[in-house]
Amino acid sequence: MLPPAAFVRGGEGSGHRAKGQQMAERAAIVTGASSGIGLATARVLAEEGYAVTMAARRPEKLEAAVAGLAGDGFDVQAIAANVANEEEIVHVADAHRDRYGRLDVLVNNAG
Numbered sequence: 001m002l003p004p005a006a007f008v009r010g011g012e013g014s015g016h017r018a019k020g021q022q023m024a025e026r027a028a029i030v031t032g033a034s035s036g037i038g039l040a041t042a043r044v045l046a047e048e049g050y051a052v053t054m055a056a057r058r059p060e061k062l063e064a065a066v067a068g069l070a071g072d073g074f075d076v077q078a079i080a081a082n083v084a085n086e087e088e089i090v091h092v093a094d095a096h097r098d099r100y101g102r103l104d105v106l107v108n109n110a111g
Contacts, residue, residue, distance in 0.1 A: 024051035024075065027100035029092060031083050032110035034061040041107050046074035050105065053096040055079045057110075083110045 028045045032038035033054035042052050046069055054069075056062040059080035066078040079095050081088035096103060 023101035025049065026104045027051045027053070027096065027102050028105035028107065029053045029055065029096050029103060030107040030109060031055045031081075031092075034058060034065045038107070038109040039065050041109060042076065043069060043074075045105065045107075046072075046076060051075040051100050053077050053079055053092065053100070055081045055083065055092045055110070057082045083108075 026049060028042075028050045030038050030042040030045065030052060033042045033052075034056035038054075038056070042054050042065075046052050052069075052074070054062060054066055054076055055078075056065075057080065059078075062078045062080055066076050069076045077095070077099055079092045081092045083089050083092070093103075
């Protein structure tokens, strides 16, 4: 289980982000984000100004979904992961923290 403090460690001065990288004002993780409700949710969050980590099992499908949102100018990243596997969940959370430094919304949409 990932403790909430994991995102505190990603705060300013922690060394988790590249020097000079700005922390997102609002950031979200959406699982099951490669299509359907997950993709629609990721789009709405991005339209509302959230930086979004999109996670899903199928890398090719996920990359296409992320490319579509990124092409529309949204700050999104793809992390291929099977959220039935705890190690992969930790990887998603770590990658999100490293890029965005905060987590405001978590949408557990994976089926």
